[in-house]
Amino acid sequence: MPRMTNPAPTQEIADRLEREIPGSVAERTDQHIAVKPEALLAVASVLKNTPELDFDYLNWATAVDYSSHFMIVYNVVSLKNNLSLILKARCDNRQDPVVPSLTGLWKGANLQEREIFDLMGIRFENHPNMKRVFLWDGFTGHPLRKDFALK
Amino acid sequence: MGIEGIQKIGPITVSDPDKAEGAEIELMRRTCTEPISDPDRWTEEDLRRNLLVTSLDTVINWSRRASIFPLNFGLACCAFEMIATAASRFDISRFGMEIFRPSPRQADLMIVSGTLTWKMAPALRRIYQQMAEPKWVIAMGSCAISGGLFHNSYSVVPGVNLIVPVDVYVPGCPPRPESLLSGVQALYQKIKRQSIAKNDKPGPDTRDS
Numbered sequence: 001m002p003r004m005t006n007p008a009p010t011q012e013i014a015d016r017l018e019r020e021i022p023g024s025v026a027e028r029t030d031q032h033i034a035v036k037p038e039a040l041l042a043v044a045s046v047l048k049n050t051p052e053l054d055f056d057y058l059n060w061a062t063a064v065d066y067s068s069h070f071m072i073v074y075n076v077v078s079l080k081n082n083l084s085l086i087l088k089a090r091c092d093n094r095q096d097p098v099v100p101s102l103t104g105l106w107k108g109a110n111l112q113e114r115e116i117f118d119l120m121g122i123r124f125e126n127h128p129n130m131k132r133v134f135l136w137d138g139f140t141g142h143p144l145r146k147d148f149a150l151k
Numbered sequence: 152m153g154i155e156g157i158q159k160i161g162p163i164t165v166s167d168p169d170k171a172e173g174a175e176i177e178l179m180r181r182t183c184t185e186p187i188s189d190p191d192r193w194t195e196e197d198l199r200r201n202l203l204v205t206s207l208d209t210v211i212n213w214s215r216r217a218s219i220f221p222l223n224f225g226l227a228c229c230a231f232e233m234i235a236t237a238a239s240r241f242d243i244s245r246f247g248m249e250i251f252r253p254s255p256r257q258a259d260l261m262i263v264s265g266t267l268t269w270k271m272a273p274a275l276r277r278i279y280q281q282m283a284e285p286k287w288v289i290a291m292g293s294c295a296i297s298g299g300l301f302h303n304s305y306s307v308v309p310g311v312n313l314i315v316p317v318d319v320y321v322p323g324c325p326p327r328p329e330s331l332l333s334g335v336q337a338l339y340q341k342i343k344r345q346s347i348a349k350n351d352k353p354g355p356d357t358r359d360s
Contacts, residue, residue, distance in 0.1 A: 135306065136270055137173025143305045150303055 005077060007031070008085035013053065020046050032086035034071075040089045041100040047076060047085070048105050054078045055085060058106035061113060063120045065146045070097050070122055076106075091122060101127040119144035175273050183272070183313040208346050215259075215285065216247075216342040219335075222258035223251040224278065227265025229292040229325040241328035246335055255281040260338070261315075262331070266294035266301060267308040279315040287342070289334050290317045293324045300324070 014028040017035070024039035035043045047055040059075040070091040077084045091097045101124035102109040113124040114133040121142030124130060132139065141148050221243075225233060237243045237251060252258040255278045267275060279288070290311050293299030298309035311317060318341060321334035 131169065134270075136176045137167075137169045138177045139173070139305075141305075148305075150305070 005084040006082055008083040017043055017046060026090060032088055034088040034090060037089045037091055037099045044102050044105050054080050058108045061109055063116045063122055065120060067146050072099055097122040098125055100125045103127055121145060176269050179272050180269055186310060186312040187316040212342050212345055216339045219248040219260045220250060220252050220258045221248055221260040221262055222255055223253050224261055225264050226267060227294065229264035232325045232328055233262055233264045233331060236328040236331045256283065258282055259285060260287045262289045262291050263295045263311045264291040267311050268306050269308055272308050272314050276314050287318045287338055288315055289319045289321060289338060291321045291331060292326055293322060296320050296322060
């Protein structure tokens with residue numbers, strides 16, 4: 001019985017990304033591809049707009065706080081090829097973490113990126129509406145960060 | 152008459168609705184730090200009651216408690232226990248309160264069933280203020296009583312009695328329908344002792360907004 005969505009061949013895709021945008025891939029395993037944040041937008045654009053890859057759907061986006069750095073994680077899906085790919089972008093700057101927004105490519109990134117901004121404090125450049133979504137305006141801090149102090 | 156802790160959330164003149172909401176919540180977080188006292192002063196001083204009014208009280212209190220209109224207000228998982236209480240198995244209509252009103256204007260009992268977040272707090276107070284007198288509040292479950300599991304959280308109000316005065320606390324996580332029915336019975340006992348002869352009304356006079 002076929003699985004609902006198959007894992008994408010990350011090594012092949014990473015090779016292809018390296019060919020198209022040299023120096024974009026920071027790390028690759030059989031499970032995911034990590035790219036440099038400055039290359040994220042170009043990589044995402046290649047993933048979406050190359051006909052053979054055709055990752056047309058952003059399933060979810062989230063972020064992980066590793067204390068030393070943040071990792072923004074995207075799950076993109078190709079509905080035509082029935083493939084699912086985990087794409088990561090590492091962000092080392094804890095003071096002012098900024099990554100490019102992917103709302104221009106996938107509209108569904110809008111809310112997910114606002115949530116990440118709200119709870120993790122990662123700013124998404126060129127996001128159309130970069131403000132808090134769950135917490136209220138005037139809340140200080142970003143509560144899902146590891147260094148957020150509970151009272 | 153006003154009750155301690157209930158203050159008018161003053162006119163906030165900010166054009167951005169998100170900013171206005173944030174300012175209102177921040178104001179509540181600053182001002183709502185002390186629990187509002189249980190509005191049970193009218194249950195004291197039985198001896199000072201007028202005999203003539205007492206029999207009238209009996210009738211009024213009987214009619215009030217025999218047909219309470221609860222507000223359809225669920226915040227979290229406790230709401231499902233409240234729904235179960237209202238449904239056929241536990242059947243809250245045995246106590247004359249089968250109709251859960253969808254509008255606060257038509258209800259006189261608010262069952263706060265679940266976790267109250269700071270973002271929801273202004274709405275809760277507004278709904279409470281929209282209810283007509285006489286009105287009662289049941290805090291259902293540990294989250295509503297004290298914040299429960301989340302009392303140290305950044306987003307949860309540690310007890311709805313910081314926001315509105317509470318008549319009856321029903322503990323549990325969530326309380327079983329039997330517990331809620333027991334809380335309703337406790338509220339009946341409270342209403343029984345109410346008197347129209349006093350200015351000291353059961354609910355706080357919060358019709359300022």
